Amino acid sequence: MQNKTVMKKALKAAFPYTIPIFAGFWFLGMTYGIYMNVSGFSFWYPMLMSLTIFGGSLEFVAVAMLLSPFAPVQTLIMALMIQARHLFYGISMLEKFKGTGWKKPYLIFGMCDESFSINYSAEIPEDVDKGWFMFFVTLLNQFYWFSGSTIGGLLGSLITFNTEGLDFVMTSMFVVIFLEQWLKEKKHYTALVGVLASAACLLLFGADSFMLPTMACILCFLTVLRKPVEKAGGLL
Amino acid sequence: MTLTQEIITVALCVLGTMATRFLPFLIFSPKHPTPKYVQYLGKALPSAIFGMLVVYCLKNVSFLTGSHGLPELISITAVVVLHLWKRQMLLSIAGGTICYMLLVQLVF
Numbered sequence: 536m537q538n539k540t541v542m543k544k545a546l547k548a549a550f551p552y553t554i555p556i557f558a559g560f561w562f563l564g565m566t567y568g569i570y571m572n573v574s575g576f577s578f579w580y581p582m583l584m585s586l587t588i589f590g591g592s593l594e595f596v597a598v599a600m601l602l603s604p605f606a607p608v609q610t611l612i613m614a615l616m617i618q619a620r621h622l623f624y625g626i627s628m629l630e631k632f633k634g635t636g637w638k639k640p641y642l643i644f645g646m647c648d649e650s651f652s653i654n655y656s657a658e659i660p661e662d663v664d665k666g667w668f669m670f671f672v673t674l675l676n677q678f679y680w681f682s683g684s685t686i687g688g689l690l691g692s693l694i695t696f697n698t699e700g701l702d703f704v705m706t707s708m709f710v711v712i713f714l715e716q717w718l719k720e721k722k723h724y725t726a727l728v729g730v731l732a733s734a735a736c737l738l739l740f741g742a743d744s745f746m747l748p749t750m751a752c753i754l755c756f757l758t759v760l761r762k763p764v765e766k767a768g769g770l771l
Numbered sequence: 772m773t774l775t776q777e778i779i780t781v782a783l784c785v786l787g788t789m790a791t792r793f794l795p796f797l798i799f800s801p802k803h804p805t806p807k808y809v810q811y812l813g814k815a816l817p818s819a820i821f822g823m824l825v826v827y828c829l830k831n832v833s834f835l836t837g838s839h840g841l842p843e844l845i846s847i848t849a850v851v852v853l854h855l856w857k858r859q860m861l862l863s864i865a866g867g868t869i870c871y872m873l874l875v876q877l878v879f
Contacts, residue, residue: 555864587785597784605776607783614787621788623820625795627813633801646792648824655817700872703846706828707867710850711860713821725815729822742830749826753819757812764815 545667548660552653553675559649559704560679566702567594568687574598578688585684589677590647593617594684619747624651631655635666645673647680649705652712722767728756838879846871 568581576598588594593614600610624646631654632639642654653676654669717726732752736745757764772780799805805813834840850867857863 551861554861558868584781584784587781588788590788593784593788597781600780600784601772601777605772605780607779610780611783611787614784615790618788618791620820620823621791622795623816625792626809627817627820629795629799629805629809629813632796639796643792643796644789652821652824656821700842700875701868703843703871704864704868706825706843707846707850707864707871709821709824709828710847710867711854711863713818713825714851714854715860716818716821720818723818726818726822729819730826732819733823733826737826737830745830746827749823753816753823754812757815757819758808761808761811761815765811 541664542667544662545664546671548663549668549671550675552657553672553679555704555708556649556653556676557679559702559708560676561683562701562704563591564680564683565687565690567591567598568684568689569691570595570687571598571684572688572691574602576601576688578685581684581688582681585681586677589645589680590618591680616747619750620648621646621651623750623753624648624655627651627655631665631669635669638666638670642669642673645677647676649708650676652709656712656715722764724760724764724767725757728753728760732756838875842871842874842879845874 564581564585567585568578571581572578580601581594584594584597588597596613596617600606600613625643628642628646628651632642635642646654650669650673653672657668657672659665659668713726717723720726733745733749736749736752739745740748799809829840829843832840832843846867849870850863853866854860854863
Protein backbone atom coordinates (compact mmCIF):
# COMPACT_ATOMS: atom_id res chain seq x y z
CA MET A 536 0.00 0.00 0.00
CA GLN A 537 2.77 2.36 1.07
CA ASN A 538 4.66 1.46 -2.08
CA LYS A 539 1.67 2.17 -4.29
CA THR A 540 1.33 5.75 -3.04
CA VAL A 541 5.05 6.31 -3.55
CA MET A 542 4.80 5.06 -7.12
CA LYS A 543 1.70 7.08 -7.89
CA LYS A 544 3.31 10.24 -6.60
CA ALA A 545 6.45 9.67 -8.66
CA LEU A 546 4.44 8.95 -11.81
CA LYS A 547 2.43 12.12 -11.30
CA ALA A 548 5.61 14.16 -10.89
CA ALA A 549 7.37 12.49 -13.84
CA PHE A 550 4.63 12.59 -16.46
CA PRO A 551 4.58 16.36 -17.20
CA TYR A 552 8.31 16.28 -17.96
CA THR A 553 7.75 13.63 -20.61
CA ILE A 554 4.97 15.41 -22.54
CA PRO A 555 7.36 17.07 -25.04
CA ILE A 556 9.10 13.73 -25.49
CA PHE A 557 5.74 12.16 -26.25
CA ALA A 558 5.22 14.62 -29.11
CA GLY A 559 8.77 14.25 -30.37
CA PHE A 560 9.07 10.48 -30.01
CA TRP A 561 5.71 9.73 -31.58
CA PHE A 562 6.62 11.86 -34.54
CA LEU A 563 10.18 10.55 -34.90
CA GLY A 564 9.17 7.00 -33.98
CA MET A 565 6.43 6.95 -36.60
CA THR A 566 8.82 8.41 -39.15
CA TYR A 567 11.23 5.62 -38.29
CA GLY A 568 8.53 2.94 -38.50
CA ILE A 569 7.30 4.27 -41.85
CA TYR A 570 10.86 4.39 -43.12
CA MET A 571 11.34 0.72 -42.20
CA ASN A 572 7.98 -0.17 -43.70
CA VAL A 573 8.70 1.46 -47.05
CA SER A 574 12.19 -0.11 -46.97
CA GLY A 575 10.43 -3.49 -47.02
CA PHE A 576 10.55 -4.58 -43.37
CA SER A 577 7.55 -5.83 -41.39
CA PHE A 578 6.46 -3.95 -38.25
CA TRP A 579 8.25 -6.56 -36.12
CA TYR A 580 11.56 -4.90 -37.00
CA PRO A 581 10.87 -1.35 -35.77
CA MET A 582 8.93 -2.81 -32.82
CA LEU A 583 11.73 -5.06 -31.57
CA MET A 584 14.51 -2.64 -32.48
CA SER A 585 12.84 0.23 -30.63
CA LEU A 586 12.60 -1.98 -27.55
CA THR A 587 16.15 -3.36 -27.62
CA ILE A 588 18.36 -0.67 -29.16
CA PHE A 589 16.30 2.31 -27.95
CA GLY A 590 18.54 4.92 -29.52
CA GLY A 591 16.97 6.96 -32.30
CA SER A 592 19.85 7.93 -34.55
CA LEU A 593 21.43 4.47 -34.55
CA GLU A 594 18.10 2.84 -35.40
CA PHE A 595 17.80 4.97 -38.52
CA VAL A 596 21.34 4.03 -39.52
CA ALA A 597 20.57 0.37 -38.76
CA VAL A 598 17.95 0.36 -41.53
CA ALA A 599 20.68 1.14 -44.06
CA MET A 600 22.90 -1.52 -42.46
CA LEU A 601 20.16 -4.16 -42.78
CA LEU A 602 19.80 -3.31 -46.45
CA SER A 603 23.55 -3.62 -47.10
CA PRO A 604 25.71 -6.77 -47.23
CA PHE A 605 26.42 -8.36 -43.82
CA ALA A 606 29.33 -6.52 -42.15
CA PRO A 607 29.41 -7.32 -38.39
CA VAL A 608 32.67 -5.54 -37.47
CA GLN A 609 31.67 -2.37 -39.27
CA THR A 610 28.24 -2.52 -37.62
CA LEU A 611 29.69 -2.71 -34.12
CA ILE A 612 32.20 0.10 -34.74
CA MET A 613 29.46 2.26 -36.21
CA ALA A 614 27.19 1.57 -33.19
CA LEU A 615 29.96 2.43 -30.72
CA MET A 616 30.80 5.65 -32.57
CA ILE A 617 27.23 6.89 -32.90
CA GLN A 618 26.46 6.07 -29.26
CA ALA A 619 29.76 7.21 -27.72
CA ARG A 620 28.13 10.28 -26.15
CA HIS A 621 26.36 7.97 -23.67
CA LEU A 622 29.74 7.53 -21.93
CA PHE A 623 29.42 11.15 -20.84
CA TYR A 624 25.86 10.58 -19.61
CA GLY A 625 27.02 7.64 -17.51
CA ILE A 626 29.82 9.63 -15.90
CA SER A 627 27.34 12.40 -15.07
CA MET A 628 24.80 9.98 -13.58
CA LEU A 629 27.18 7.92 -11.41
CA GLU A 630 26.03 9.80 -8.29
CA LYS A 631 22.35 10.25 -9.18
CA PHE A 632 21.75 6.57 -9.90
CA LYS A 633 23.28 5.51 -6.58
CA GLY A 634 20.85 3.76 -4.27
CA THR A 635 18.20 3.10 -6.91
CA GLY A 636 18.45 -0.66 -6.31
CA TRP A 637 16.94 -3.01 -8.88
CA LYS A 638 15.85 -0.06 -11.01
CA LYS A 639 19.44 0.91 -11.75
CA PRO A 640 20.10 -1.56 -14.62
CA TYR A 641 16.91 -0.40 -16.35
CA LEU A 642 17.75 3.29 -15.79
CA ILE A 643 21.12 2.69 -17.48
CA PHE A 644 19.61 0.55 -20.24
CA GLY A 645 17.05 3.24 -21.10
CA MET A 646 19.40 6.24 -20.80
CA CYS A 647 18.76 7.88 -24.17
CA ASP A 648 19.52 11.60 -24.78
CA GLU A 649 16.08 12.65 -23.61
CA SER A 650 15.82 10.45 -20.50
CA PHE A 651 19.30 11.50 -19.43
CA SER A 652 18.52 15.18 -19.93
CA ILE A 653 15.34 15.07 -17.88
CA ASN A 654 16.69 12.82 -15.14
CA TYR A 655 19.78 14.97 -14.78
CA SER A 656 18.12 18.37 -14.83
CA ALA A 657 14.66 17.88 -13.30
CA GLU A 658 14.16 19.29 -9.86
CA ILE A 659 12.50 16.37 -8.19
CA PRO A 660 10.36 17.48 -5.21
CA GLU A 661 11.64 16.42 -1.78
CA ASP A 662 8.70 14.13 -1.06
CA VAL A 663 8.96 12.25 -4.36
CA ASP A 664 11.06 9.09 -4.55
CA LYS A 665 13.95 9.86 -6.92
CA GLY A 666 14.42 6.28 -8.07
CA TRP A 667 10.77 5.87 -9.05
CA PHE A 668 10.71 9.31 -10.67
CA MET A 669 13.64 8.47 -12.94
CA PHE A 670 12.21 5.01 -13.55
CA PHE A 671 8.92 6.44 -14.82
CA VAL A 672 10.63 9.09 -16.96
CA THR A 673 12.66 6.33 -18.61
CA LEU A 674 9.74 3.92 -18.93
CA LEU A 675 7.34 6.51 -20.38
CA ASN A 676 9.94 7.70 -22.88
CA GLN A 677 10.64 4.18 -24.03
CA PHE A 678 6.94 3.48 -24.30
CA TYR A 679 6.43 6.56 -26.51
CA TRP A 680 9.28 5.56 -28.79
CA PHE A 681 8.17 1.92 -28.92
CA SER A 682 4.52 2.69 -29.65
CA GLY A 683 5.35 5.37 -32.24
CA SER A 684 7.77 3.07 -34.08
CA THR A 685 5.34 0.16 -34.04
CA ILE A 686 2.39 2.23 -35.29
CA GLY A 687 4.58 3.71 -38.02
CA GLY A 688 5.69 0.22 -39.00
CA LEU A 689 2.10 -1.03 -39.10
CA LEU A 690 0.54 1.85 -40.99
CA GLY A 691 3.49 2.56 -43.26
CA SER A 692 2.97 5.28 -45.79
CA LEU A 693 -0.79 5.39 -45.12
CA ILE A 694 -0.23 8.25 -42.72
CA THR A 695 -0.37 11.64 -44.36
CA PHE A 696 -0.78 14.68 -42.18
CA ASN A 697 1.06 17.92 -42.20
CA THR A 698 3.52 17.53 -39.37
CA GLU A 699 6.42 19.26 -41.08
CA GLY A 700 8.60 20.83 -38.42
CA LEU A 701 7.20 18.88 -35.47
CA ASP A 702 10.63 17.34 -34.85
CA PHE A 703 11.71 20.79 -33.66
CA VAL A 704 10.12 19.85 -30.33
CA MET A 705 13.37 18.03 -29.50
CA THR A 706 15.51 21.07 -30.33
CA SER A 707 13.22 23.28 -28.24
CA MET A 708 13.50 20.90 -25.31
CA PHE A 709 17.28 20.81 -25.38
CA VAL A 710 17.37 24.61 -25.67
CA VAL A 711 15.17 24.91 -22.57
CA ILE A 712 17.28 22.43 -20.61
CA PHE A 713 20.47 24.19 -21.70
CA LEU A 714 18.99 27.54 -20.67
CA GLU A 715 17.83 26.21 -17.28
CA GLN A 716 21.31 24.87 -16.65
CA TRP A 717 22.78 28.22 -17.74
CA LEU A 718 20.52 30.16 -15.35
CA LYS A 719 21.52 27.92 -12.44
CA GLU A 720 25.26 28.37 -12.98
CA LYS A 721 27.39 31.17 -11.64
CA LYS A 722 30.00 30.81 -14.38
CA HIS A 723 29.44 29.47 -17.85
CA TYR A 724 32.82 28.03 -18.80
CA THR A 725 31.61 24.49 -19.30
CA ALA A 726 28.45 25.47 -21.21
CA LEU A 727 30.52 27.64 -23.54
CA VAL A 728 33.07 24.86 -24.03
CA GLY A 729 30.22 22.56 -25.10
CA VAL A 730 28.65 24.95 -27.58
CA LEU A 731 31.87 26.29 -29.09
CA ALA A 732 33.63 22.91 -29.34
CA SER A 733 30.63 21.31 -31.08
CA ALA A 734 30.10 24.26 -33.42
CA ALA A 735 33.79 24.34 -34.38
CA CYS A 736 33.94 20.56 -34.91
CA LEU A 737 30.72 20.64 -36.92
CA LEU A 738 32.28 23.21 -39.27
CA LEU A 739 35.54 21.28 -39.51
CA PHE A 740 34.33 17.68 -39.73
CA GLY A 741 30.78 17.95 -41.09
CA ALA A 742 27.45 16.70 -39.77
CA ASP A 743 28.21 12.98 -40.06
CA SER A 744 31.46 12.79 -38.14
CA PHE A 745 31.74 15.66 -35.70
CA MET A 746 30.60 14.00 -32.48
CA LEU A 747 33.77 12.07 -31.60
CA PRO A 748 36.09 15.06 -32.20
CA THR A 749 33.65 17.19 -30.21
CA MET A 750 33.77 14.81 -27.25
CA ALA A 751 37.56 14.71 -27.39
CA CYS A 752 37.70 18.55 -27.46
CA ILE A 753 35.29 18.85 -24.52
CA LEU A 754 37.34 16.38 -22.46
CA CYS A 755 40.58 18.24 -23.26
CA PHE A 756 39.19 21.66 -22.43
CA LEU A 757 37.52 20.52 -19.21
CA THR A 758 40.74 18.83 -18.12
CA VAL A 759 42.89 21.86 -18.87
CA LEU A 760 40.35 24.24 -17.32
CA ARG A 761 39.79 22.11 -14.21
CA LYS A 762 41.51 24.50 -11.77
CA PRO A 763 39.85 27.73 -13.02
CA VAL A 764 36.44 26.02 -13.25
CA GLU A 765 36.62 24.60 -9.74
CA LYS A 766 38.06 27.83 -8.35
CA ALA A 767 35.42 30.03 -9.95
CA GLY A 768 32.69 27.83 -8.51
CA GLY A 769 31.50 27.19 -12.03
CA LEU A 770 30.00 23.92 -10.95
CA LEU A 771 26.62 23.26 -9.48
CA MET B 772 21.01 -10.74 -45.57
CA THR B 773 19.62 -13.89 -44.04
CA LEU B 774 17.43 -13.70 -40.94
CA THR B 775 20.36 -14.86 -38.76
CA GLN B 776 22.57 -12.12 -40.19
CA GLU B 777 19.82 -9.58 -39.54
CA ILE B 778 19.51 -10.73 -35.94
CA ILE B 779 23.30 -10.50 -35.48
CA THR B 780 23.32 -6.99 -36.99
CA VAL B 781 20.57 -5.77 -34.62
CA ALA B 782 22.25 -7.55 -31.68
CA LEU B 783 25.52 -5.75 -32.43
CA CYS B 784 23.69 -2.41 -32.46
CA VAL B 785 22.26 -3.31 -29.04
CA LEU B 786 25.70 -4.37 -27.81
CA GLY B 787 27.33 -1.14 -29.03
CA THR B 788 24.64 0.99 -27.40
CA MET B 789 24.66 -0.87 -24.10
CA ALA B 790 28.46 -0.85 -23.94
CA THR B 791 28.45 2.96 -24.05
CA ARG B 792 25.62 3.21 -21.52
CA PHE B 793 26.91 0.66 -18.99
CA LEU B 794 30.68 1.14 -19.20
CA PRO B 795 31.04 4.07 -16.75
CA PHE B 796 28.95 2.20 -14.17
CA LEU B 797 30.99 -0.98 -14.61
CA ILE B 798 34.33 0.83 -14.31
CA PHE B 799 33.39 3.00 -11.32
CA SER B 800 31.55 0.70 -8.95
CA PRO B 801 29.71 2.27 -6.01
CA LYS B 802 31.74 0.04 -3.66
CA HIS B 803 34.91 2.04 -4.32
CA PRO B 804 35.18 5.82 -4.14
CA THR B 805 35.03 7.42 -7.59
CA PRO B 806 38.31 9.15 -8.53
CA LYS B 807 38.24 12.94 -7.91
CA TYR B 808 38.87 13.68 -11.59
CA VAL B 809 35.85 11.60 -12.65
CA GLN B 810 33.70 13.27 -9.97
CA TYR B 811 34.78 16.63 -11.39
CA LEU B 812 33.89 15.46 -14.93
CA GLY B 813 30.50 14.28 -13.70
CA LYS B 814 29.75 17.81 -12.54
CA ALA B 815 31.44 19.74 -15.36
CA LEU B 816 30.20 17.65 -18.29
CA PRO B 817 26.40 18.17 -18.22
CA SER B 818 26.44 21.86 -19.19
CA ALA B 819 28.83 21.05 -22.01
CA ILE B 820 26.66 18.09 -23.04
CA PHE B 821 23.47 20.17 -23.21
CA GLY B 822 25.32 22.70 -25.39
CA MET B 823 26.51 19.83 -27.56
CA LEU B 824 22.98 18.41 -27.87
CA VAL B 825 21.60 21.77 -29.05
CA VAL B 826 24.27 21.91 -31.75
CA TYR B 827 23.61 18.23 -32.54
CA CYS B 828 19.93 19.00 -33.22
CA LEU B 829 20.95 21.75 -35.61
CA LYS B 830 23.66 19.81 -37.41
CA ASN B 831 21.76 19.49 -40.69
CA VAL B 832 20.71 23.14 -40.88
CA SER B 833 22.30 24.92 -43.81
CA PHE B 834 23.09 28.54 -43.05
CA LEU B 835 24.33 29.34 -46.56
CA THR B 836 21.51 27.94 -48.69
CA GLY B 837 17.71 27.58 -48.54
CA SER B 838 16.16 29.49 -45.66
CA HIS B 839 19.63 30.22 -44.15
CA GLY B 840 18.66 28.72 -40.81
CA LEU B 841 16.25 31.59 -40.19
CA PRO B 842 13.28 29.45 -39.03
CA GLU B 843 15.61 27.74 -36.54
CA LEU B 844 17.13 31.00 -35.26
CA ILE B 845 13.76 32.73 -34.92
CA SER B 846 12.18 29.76 -33.14
CA ILE B 847 15.11 29.30 -30.76
CA THR B 848 14.87 33.01 -29.92
CA ALA B 849 11.15 32.48 -29.27
CA VAL B 850 11.94 29.56 -26.93
CA VAL B 851 14.51 31.61 -25.01
CA VAL B 852 12.29 34.71 -24.72
CA LEU B 853 9.25 32.65 -23.67
CA HIS B 854 11.29 30.77 -21.13
CA LEU B 855 12.92 33.84 -19.60
CA TRP B 856 9.51 35.46 -19.42
CA LYS B 857 7.31 32.68 -17.99
CA ARG B 858 9.88 30.05 -16.97
CA GLN B 859 7.45 27.25 -17.84
CA MET B 860 9.18 24.41 -19.59
CA LEU B 861 6.17 23.02 -21.48
CA LEU B 862 5.01 26.45 -22.61
CA SER B 863 8.45 27.38 -23.96
CA ILE B 864 8.80 24.08 -25.81
CA ALA B 865 5.29 24.17 -27.28
CA GLY B 866 5.64 27.84 -28.26
CA GLY B 867 8.96 27.27 -30.03
CA THR B 868 7.70 24.20 -31.84
CA ILE B 869 4.49 25.85 -33.05
CA CYS B 870 6.48 28.90 -34.14
CA TYR B 871 8.83 26.65 -36.13
CA MET B 872 6.01 24.65 -37.72
CA LEU B 873 4.23 27.81 -38.83
CA LEU B 874 7.45 29.22 -40.24
CA VAL B 875 8.45 26.15 -42.29
CA GLN B 876 4.90 25.39 -43.45
CA LEU B 877 3.66 28.88 -44.26
CA VAL B 878 6.54 31.33 -44.55
CA PHE B 879 9.73 29.67 -45.79
